[in-house]
Structure formats: C-alpha cells, structure tokens
Amino acid sequence: MKNRSIILAKRPVGNPKPDDFALHVGELPDIQDSCIQDNEILVKNFAISLDAGFRNWMDEDAGDEVLPAMPLGEPVMGLSLCEVLATKNPEYEVGDKLMARFAWQEYSIGKPGDFIAKLPKDLEFPYSYYLGVLGDTGMSAYFALTEIAPPKEGETVLISAAGGAVGSIAGQIAKIYGARAVGISSSPEKCDFLVNELGYDAAVNRKAPEGQAEAIKAACPDGVDIFLDNVGGETLQAAITNMNHRGRIAMIGAVTHYTAKGAPSAPNNLFELVSKEITAQGFMTHFRHDEYEAVRQQLESWLAEGKLKSFEHKLTGIENVGVAFCQMFEGQNFGKTVVDL
Amino acid sequence: MKNRSIILAKRPVGNPKPDDFALHVGELPDIQDSCIQDNEILVKNFAISLDAGFRNWMDEDAGDEVLPAMPLGEPVMGLSLCEVLATKNPEYEVGDKLMARFAWQEYSIGKPGDFIAKLPKDLEFPYSYYLGVLGDTGMSAYFALTEIAPPKEGETVLISAAGGAVGSIAGQIAKIYGARAVGISSSPEKCDFLVNELGYDAAVNRKAPEGQAEAIKAACPDGVDIFLDNVGGETLQAAITNMNHRGRIAMIGAVTHYTAKGAPSAPNNLFELVSKEITAQGFMTHFRHDEYEAVRQQLESWLAEGKLKSFEHKLTGIENVGVAFCQMFEGQNFGKTVVDL
Numbered sequence: 001m002k003n004r005s006i007i008l009a010k011r012p013v014g015n016p017k018p019d020d021f022a023l024h025v026g027e028l029p030d031i032q033d034s035c036i037q038d039n040e041i042l043v044k045n046f047a048i049s050l051d052a053g054f055r056n057w058m059d060e061d062a063g064d065e066v067l068p069a070m071p072l073g074e075p076v077m078g079l080s081l082c083e084v085l086a087t088k089n090p091e092y093e094v095g096d097k098l099m100a101r102f103a104w105q106e107y108s109i110g111k112p113g114d115f116i117a118k119l120p121k122d123l124e125f126p127y128s129y130y131l132g133v134l135g136d137t138g139m140s141a142y143f144a145l146t147e148i149a150p151p152k153e154g155e156t157v158l159i160s161a162a163g164g165a166v167g168s169i170a171g172q173i174a175k176i177y178g179a180r181a182v183g184i185s186s187s188p189e190k191c192d193f194l195v196n197e198l199g200y201d202a203a204v205n206r207k208a209p210e211g212q213a214e215a216i217k218a219a220c221p222d223g224v225d226i227f228l229d230n231v232g233g234e235t236l237q238a239a240i241t242n243m244n245h246r247g248r249i250a251m252i253g254a255v256t257h258y259t260a261k262g263a264p265s266a267p268n269n270l271f272e273l274v275s276k277e278i279t280a281q282g283f284m285t286h287f288r289h290d291e292y293e294a295v296r297q298q299l300e301s302w303l304a305e306g307k308l309k310s311f312e313h314k315l316t317g318i319e320n321v322g323v324a325f326c327q328m329f330e331g332q333n334f335g336k337t338v339v340d341l
Numbered sequence: 342m343k344n345r346s347i348i349l350a351k352r353p354v355g356n357p358k359p360d361d362f363a364l365h366v367g368e369l370p371d372i373q374d375s376c377i378q379d380n381e382i383l384v385k386n387f388a389i390s391l392d393a394g395f396r397n398w399m400d401e402d403a404g405d406e407v408l409p410a411m412p413l414g415e416p417v418m419g420l421s422l423c424e425v426l427a428t429k430n431p432e433y434e435v436g437d438k439l440m441a442r443f444a445w446q447e448y449s450i451g452k453p454g455d456f457i458a459k460l461p462k463d464l465e466f467p468y469s470y471y472l473g474v475l476g477d478t479g480m481s482a483y484f485a486l487t488e489i490a491p492p493k494e495g496e497t498v499l500i501s502a503a504g505g506a507v508g509s510i511a512g513q514i515a516k517i518y519g520a521r522a523v524g525i526s527s528s529p530e531k532c533d534f535l536v537n538e539l540g541y542d543a544a545v546n547r548k549a550p551e552g553q554a555e556a557i558k559a560a561c562p563d564g565v566d567i568f569l570d571n572v573g574g575e576t577l578q579a580a581i582t583n584m585n586h587r588g589r590i591a592m593i594g595a596v597t598h599y600t601a602k603g604a605p606s607a608p609n610n611l612f613e614l615v616s617k618e619i620t621a622q623g624f625m626t627h628f629r630h631d632e633y634e635a636v637r638q639q640l641e642s643w644l645a646e647g648k649l650k651s652f653e654h655k656l657t658g659i660e661n662v663g664v665a666f667c668q669m670f671e672g673q674n675f676g677k678t679v680v681d682l
Contacts, residue, residue, distance in 0.1 A: 056612060056616070064613075064616050064617070065586060065616075065617075066616050232611055232612070236611070245406060245628075251611070251614050251615050252615065253612075253615060254611055254612040254615060257610060257611060257612040258612065266607035266608055266609050266611060267607055267611075268607050269598060270573055270577070270592070270595055270598060270607060270608075271397060271573070271594075271595040271598040271599065272405075272623075273592050273621065273622075273623035274592050274593065274594060274595060274623035274624070274625060275397070275405050275406075275407050275623070275625060276405070276406075276623065277622075277623050277624050277625060277628060278622075278623050279620065279621070279622040279623070280614065280620070280621045280622075281614075281618075281619075281620040281621075282613075282614035282615035282616070282617065282618050282619050282620070283615070283618045284615060284616060284618060287586075287618060
C-alpha cells in the first residue's frame with residue numbers, strides 16, 4: 001500500500017499556483033507491523049479542509065507560536081477529517097473519527113501534542129460539515145461575533161471575503177444576532193450569492209469602479225459598527241474609513257498579507273483608529289480548543305433549527321488538494337472548500 | 342488693545358515648519374462694550390499647550406467628528422489655559438481659570454459647545470501642570486494605562502515618543518503600576534533622559550543602526566506585553582514584531598501619519614495581530630471629558646506623594662508658539678511643551 005501526499009514543491013510568490021505543489025507517493029507504514037510508537041495513532045484522512053490562512057506558513061520566515069514555517073519538500077500542513085486505523089494511545093480507539101491538524105496526505109501519524117479534536121461517534125451531519133460550519137471555519141465565525149466583536153441588534157456588520165468559508169457562516173450568524181449583514185466579495189456573481197443564498201442584506205464588489213470605500217459607504221448608509229476582516233490591506237482601510245465611533249474590528253485573517261510580493265499593502269491611515277476610538281482584535285481558533293465542544297453544540301442547534309446552512313465547494317482526490325487551495329485565492333469558491341480523498 | 346494670534350499661513354507638508362505659521366495682529370473687542378453674546382465668555386489665554394496630535398487637522402481633508410480641518414488664514418486650534426475677563430454665561434465668573442480648546446491667540450471668545458474644563462479656584466500646582474501632567478497629556482497617559490491597556494505587575498510596557506509630553510507621564514505611571522517600562526526615543530540624549538530622569542527601566546533609540554525591531558528585542562528580553570503608541574508606522578510594526586501573545590496596544594497618536602508626504606508608512610504585517618491575538622485600541626481624551634475631574638484628583642495625589650513628576654519644555658511669547666510646535670516634531674522637547682504668553 002502507498003501513502004500519497006501533496007508536498008510543498010516551491011514557495012508560493014503571491015497567490016499560490018498549482019505547480020507550487022506536487023504529488024508524492026510514499027510507502028504506507030505496515031499497520032500490522034505497527035510503525036507507531038507509544039501514544040501515537042495511525043489515521044486515514046478522508047477529507048481535507050482548505051483554509052487560506054495556512055498560506056502564511058508557506059513562507060520561509062513565517063514560523064511563530066502557532067506553526068513553524070512549512071519545510072520545502074514535505075507534505076503541506078492542513079486540517080483533515082480522519083479515522084483511527086491503529087492506536088497506541090489509550091485516549092483513542094480504532095474507528096474514532098477526528099478533526100486534526102495533519103498534512104495533505106492519505107495517512108498520517110498523530111503524536112502527543114498534535115492538534116486533534118475528537119468528533120462524536122455518530123455524526124449527526126454530513127462529515128464535511130465537521131471541517132466547515134462545525135469545524136475551525138464555523139468556530140472562527142462564531143468566536144468573531146460572540147467573543148471578539150458581538151453585535152447589538154440593528155448594528156451593521158461588514159464582512160470581507162464574505163462568500164468564503166468563514167464569511168459564508170459569519171453573515172448568517174450576524175443575521176441570527178439581529179444585525180444588518182453586509183458582505184464584501186470579488187465579483188458580481190459572488191455578490192448575488194451573498195444576497196440570494198447566504199441572506200446578506202447587501203453586498204459590495206471590492207472591484208467596483210468607484211472604489212471600495214465609496215461602495216461600502218453606499219451599502220452601509222448608517223456606517224459600519226463591526227468589521228470582520230479576512231483580507232487586510234486596502235479592504236481594511238476602506239472599512240476603517242466607513243466605521244462609526246467605537247467600532248470594533250475582529251481580525252480573522254489577512255489574505256493580502258499572506259500573498260503580498262514584497263511589503264503588503266497596509267491600511268494607510270491608522271490614525272482613524274485613534275480619532276474614532278476603534279478597537280481591532282486579532283484572534284485564532286487555535287488558542288480556543290477548549291471551547292470547541294460547547295461551540296459545536298451551539299452551531300449544531302442552529303443547523304438543526306434551519307437558522308444556519310452550510311455551503312461547500314467540493315473537489316475529489318488527493319491530486320486536487322493543491323488546486324482547490326489555489327482556487328480560493330482566485331475567489332472561485334462559494335463557501336467552504338473541502339476535498340474528499 | 343490688540344489681539345495677537347498665530348494663524349495657519351500654509352498647510353504643512355510633512356513635519357511642520359516655522360513659516361507654516363504667521364503672527365497676525367487684530368483688534369481686541371472692547372470688553373466694556375461687550376462684544377460677547379448671551380452665553381459667551383471672553384478669556385485671556387495665558388499659556389498654550391502644544392500637542393502633536395493637532396497636526397492631523399492642519400491637512401485640508403482632515404475633518405472628522407473630533408475637529409473640522411483647520412482653515413487657512415485662521416488662528417490655529419489648540420489647547421490653552423485662560424482666565425475669564427467677561428461673561429454672559431451664568432456658569433462662569435470673571436476670574437475663573439479654565440483649560441479650553443481655543444486657538445493660538447491672546448484673547449478668545451468661548452461659545453456654548455466649546456470644549457472648556459473649569460480648573461480649581463486655587464491652583465495647588467504650577468499652572469502649566471494643568472496643561473501637561475494634569476491636562477489632556479496626563480489624562481492620555483492615565484487612560485492608556487488604566488482603561489485601555491492596564492498592565493499587570495511585572496509586565497513589560499513599551500512606549501513610543503517616550504520622552505514627549507504623554508510618554509514622559511506614561512512611563513512614570515507604568516512604574517507606579519509595577520510594570521517594567523521601556524521607552525523608545527529619537528536620540529541618545531533623550532534615551533539618557535528616559536532612564537535617568539523619567540525612571541524608565543530601559544530605553545531604545547529608534548535610529549539605532551541594528552533597526553528598531555532588534556533594538557526593542559534587546560531592551561525587552563521577555564517580549565512586550567503592552568505598547569503605548571504615539572508614533573505609528575515603522576515603530577508600530579517593530580513593536581508588534583516584539584509583542585507577546587495577547588499583547589495590548591493603546592493607540593494614542595500616530596505622528597508618522599500626520600506628517601507623511603503621500604501614503605504614510607504603515608505596519609506591513611498586520612497578520613501578526615491575528616496570529617498573536619493582539620488587541621489594538623484607539624482612544625482620545627476628547628471623548629472622556631466627564632472623567633477629567635476624577636482623573637485629575639488621582640494624578641494630583643501621585644504628584645503630592647512624589648510618585649509623579651512633571652517635565653516641561655517652556656518657551657515664552659505668542660510669536661514662539663509655532664516654533665515650539667515645530668520643535669516637537671524634531672524631537673527637541675523633553676517632556677511637555679508649553680508656551681507662556
């Protein structure tokens with residue numbers, strides 16, 4: 001048996017390209033022979049989550065306390081759904097289903113200290129939900145609007161990358177909380193998707209000829225109270241320009257920073273944070289694992305009540321994981337991108 | 342009698358220059374004749390506070406909810422200490438001493454809605470303190486470390502423009518709260534001043550040959566927990582690079598943004614706010630007038646107990662107000678800049 005992986009063949013410059021990644025076919029460690037050591041597990045990954053944020057750690061100098069920089073020639077780090085095939089860790093049984101930070105490959109070995117979250121024995125929802133609306137993606141949207149920048153009823157919540165994985169959930173949660181949800185996206189088709197499928201009250205095309213700041217102003221006549229930022233750069237500046245006094249920014253991601261060639265474009269008037277007394281708070285689900293169980297239950301309730309829907313962009317086959325990752329940066333995904341292996 | 346004013350003669354480009362300002366001699370309205378209308382007061386300004394932040398509103402497109410853009414040819418807006426000469430407002434008596442947002446001139450007329458704070462009848466401290474350590478300057482330092490980003494004992498508080506008006510107070514308050522205070526300044530002389538006069542634990546010269554980020558790292562071996570930013574731009578980025586997980590930034594001002602020619606330099610990796618879960622909060626004393634009385638009492642206690650000292654850079658004469666303002670941007674002030682009229 002073979003273990004197929006997608007390795008980081010080249011360090012992406014700007015947006016990742018399919019040939020930054022390459023398929024590598026290795027030997028699968030013999031399960032019977034138990035390649036695993038004490039407290040390790042062997043898993044089969046059956047679905048891969050694509051998350052734009054991982055682009056950050058593809059740069060050579062990107063290591064931090066969340067992740068080391070990804071090494072060239074090694075399988076690309078990501079998030080997967082997997083099932084335990086063999087275990088020498090008493091916390092796990094064969095057959096357990098997990099959501100874990102494993103690489104883009106068919107089989108992985110989990111060691112103590114790895115990020116691994118156990119899923120319920122019987123999955124109530126389609127498994128891909130546990131990577132999206134019930135995974136890190138849904139958690140990001142939930143934490144942003146519940147802990148970081150909770151809206152009051154009637155406030156205007158502006159969301160960038162609004163039709164992407166996090167944005168597609170966040171817009172719906174903003175509506176659940178009684179806010180007015182306005183989404184920023186990159187094409188007229190995605191703007192239609194925001195309003196007609198995701199229930200946003202209004203949509204802004206960030207390529208609008210009048211510029212982002214003017215387009216946001218037209219869509220947010222009462223100003224912006226809360227901004228959920230997945231993008232950074234010029235979009236962040238355009239949002240700040242439209243923010244109300246004591247507005248709050250939840251900084252979820254900064255795609256323009258991961259992909260900048262040279263110095264990324266940055267907001268060019270941070271004095272507005274001072275004069276409007278704005279609070280900007282960065283956060284990562286990475287540091288909130290102990291809340292996952294409780295948050296998942298809340299998200300499951302909303303799904304069961306029909307208040308929340310999952311939107312997915314699905315591909316199939318390990319050979320398409322790199323392709324799927326690149327499509328996100330071209331705005332080709334509507335909702336959460338998942339690859340079934 | 343004449344009323345001498347300093348008017349905005351030209352809009353500054355980058356750092357303000359003395360010839361951006363000009364002396365204008367006008368007629369003093371006849372006090373007996375009472376030029377003032379119902380609810381107005383006539384005051385004599387006897388000291389002018391210089392605050393770098395006002396540079397922001399000298400640009401043509403700078404108006405916001407704090408102040409309109411300053412008009413060319415008109416007296417420059419600022420903060421003054423003054424005494425009531427005539428009053429048609431029952432809230433004020435002749436002889437009342439006030440701290441008010443009036444222009445750079447010898448006599449001003451106060452109207453309802455103007456920012457005016459009454460001072461105690463008998464000033465316990467030198468009057469210039471009521472513009473500095475007991476004025477907006479001291480309030481900014483206090484709010485930053487008490488409401489926006491309060492340090493825990495032993496945490497490292499980094500402060501930019503650390504020898505300036507706000508920084509010279511903030512460093513002392515950080516020490517009162519039991520934190521380790523590290524200041525960033527613009528020359529070896531000012532760094533000496535920080536450590537030897539203001540009581541900072543360490544000082545960083547932002548022109549150090551190794552770069553600001555490296556110099557901060559050396560001065561903050563345990564990382565930065567709290568950053569009080571008066572500067573923005575590259576200094577802000579260098580601080581962020583050295584910040585610890587869940588660090589807090591109090592954004593007090595952004596001198597590099599007021600004075601940028603074209604797009605100001607901006608932090609070029611705001612993704613660090615996300616990955617380190619940093620909170621950045623802008624604020625202005627402008628929106629906290631109702632707390633002035635209570636805060637002034639706290640600051641007065643610290644002065645009386647000898648825990649807090651005032652450091653002032655004093656000039657004399659209305660003709661020197663513009664000069665004094667420019668000196669701040671060249672880093673020539675040690676502490677609070679005040680001009681006696």
